[in-house]
Amino acid sequence: MLESIIDQSKILERISAGEELTFQDGVDLLEHDNLHVLGMTANSLRQKYVGDQVTFTSSSYVNYTNVCAASCQICAFYRKEGDDDSYTLTPEQIEKRVTTAKSMGATEIHIVGGFHPKLSLDYYESMMKIIKTNHPTLKIKAFTAAEIFFFSKITKNSIKEILSRLKDAGLDSLPGGGAELFDPEIRSDIARGKCSGQEWLDTMEQAHNLGIKSNATMLYGHIEKPRHIVDHLIKIRDLQKKTNGFITLIPLKFSLENTELEKKNKLTQECSSVYDLKIIALSRIMLAGVLDNISVYWVADGKKLAQTALVFGGNDLVGTAFSEEVYRAAGKSTNSSIEDLVRLVKEIKRKPIQRDTFFRTLKTF
Numbered sequence: 001m002l003e004s005i006i007d008q009s010k011i012l013e014r015i016s017a018g019e020e021l022t023f024q025d026g027v028d029l030l031e032h033d034n035l036h037v038l039g040m041t042a043n044s045l046r047q048k049y050v051g052d053q054v055t056f057t058s059s060s061y062v063n064y065t066n067v068c069a070a071s072c073q074i075c076a077f078y079r080k081e082g083d084d085d086s087y088t089l090t091p092e093q094i095e096k097r098v099t100t101a102k103s104m105g106a107t108e109i110h111i112v113g114g115f116h117p118k119l120s121l122d123y124y125e126s127m128m129k130i131i132k133t134n135h136p137t138l139k140i141k142a143f144t145a146a147e148i149f150f151f152s153k154i155t156k157n158s159i160k161e162i163l164s165r166l167k168d169a170g171l172d173s174l175p176g177g178g179a180e181l182f183d184p185e186i187r188s189d190i191a192r193g194k195c196s197g198q199e200w201l202d203t204m205e206q207a208h209n210l211g212i213k214s215n216a217t218m219l220y221g222h223i224e225k226p227r228h229i230v231d232h233l234i235k236i237r238d239l240q241k242k243t244n245g246f247i248t249l250i251p252l253k254f255s256l257e258n259t260e261l262e263k264k265n266k267l268t269q270e271c272s273s274v275y276d277l278k279i280i281a282l283s284r285i286m287l288a289g290v291l292d293n294i295s296v297y298w299v300a301d302g303k304k305l306a307q308t309a310l311v312f313g314g315n316d317l318v319g320t321a322f323s324e325e326v327y328r329a330a331g332k333s334t335n336s337s338i339e340d341l342v343r344l345v346k347e348i349k350r351k352p353i354q355r356d357t358f359f360r361t362l363k364t365f
């Protein structure tokens with residue numbers, strides 16, 4: 001036990017000295033009972049790279065369809081065409097929702113949906129154009145790399161062509177969803193019908209090369225092992241070193257309710273809050289010096305745990321997430337206001353800052 005603590009302290013000393021950690025270092029850190037030392041290291045790295053501010057956006061979500069050709073075992077959101085509660089919004093309906101979101105103070109609109117087998121590229125371009133024409137100052141963060149890959153397959157256009165056309169129509173950045181975990185061993189068990197991890201990374205690389213920045217996510221707390229988490233973080237780190245196109249990493253806690261993993265009894269409970277904190281801390285540690293922003297997704301964690309995660313390496317709260325539906329389908333409460341987030345940050349004696357999509361300061365509190 002003592003030997004293992006000493007070994008881990010040596011690993012953490014190396015990261016504090018600016019050294020990049022290896023795959024084995026990451027696995028060792030995640031496998032052992034070391035929450036406090038991991039948290040202290042992550043918190044000091046957070047302080048070193050981004051200081052005491054905690055950022056958030058005023059963001060609103062639009063899920064344009066819940067019809068999906070895939071049927072991921074982790075998903076409570078998708079429906080099949082013809083299901084009573086399936087829906088697809090028209091570009092006009094989406095624009096109406098955006099108008100409402102803007103009147104509530106949103107500066108960013110986050111648009112994602114299922115893999116609809118019949119929607120054309122014209123539909124997605126029209127969606128971008130109608131929003132940008134009516135709300136030129138609003139930032140559009142839309143379509144995960146997994147969706148872009150699907151559009152390419154279904155429309156027979158190259159990924160580059162799809163991205164270029166959407167960018168021309170008004171797309172500002174890509175959200176980080178669809179990444180789940182890259183390792184093929186785990187991916188086939190959680191994300192049936194989605195692109196591979198490598199295809200997700202290749203799509204992101206093409207977006208970054210076209211000047212479209214993006215977020216990255218990592219879905220944890222289901223059936224993974226430490227090696228899958230570390231593999232994921234290292235792949236994000238490698239691509240970031242190549243393109244510098246990721247804006248933030250958002251570790252996402254898996255939400256069990258109404259998913260196939262729950263219904264088939266493959267998983268009976270969500271991960272512990274200790275594991276949540278270790279994941280945030282390890283994300284900060286593995287990406288130190290390469291990606292500065294580690295976001296805490298309060299929608300999945302709950303606001304109290306989110307506060308703690310901010311002292312375990314996190315520096316961003318993602319956003320107000322008005323109208324979030326994906327986690328709501330899995331039983332989570334998804335409402336917040338700017339005032340709520342400001343209070344949450346002030347309670348832990350940090351500095352709340354409202355940011356835009358690209359982490360530029362919009363307002364300090």
Ligand code: SF4
Binds near residue numbers: 070076077078
């Ligand atoms: S996670 Fe996305 S791709 Fe998978 S079933 Fe749900 S909506 Fe479809």
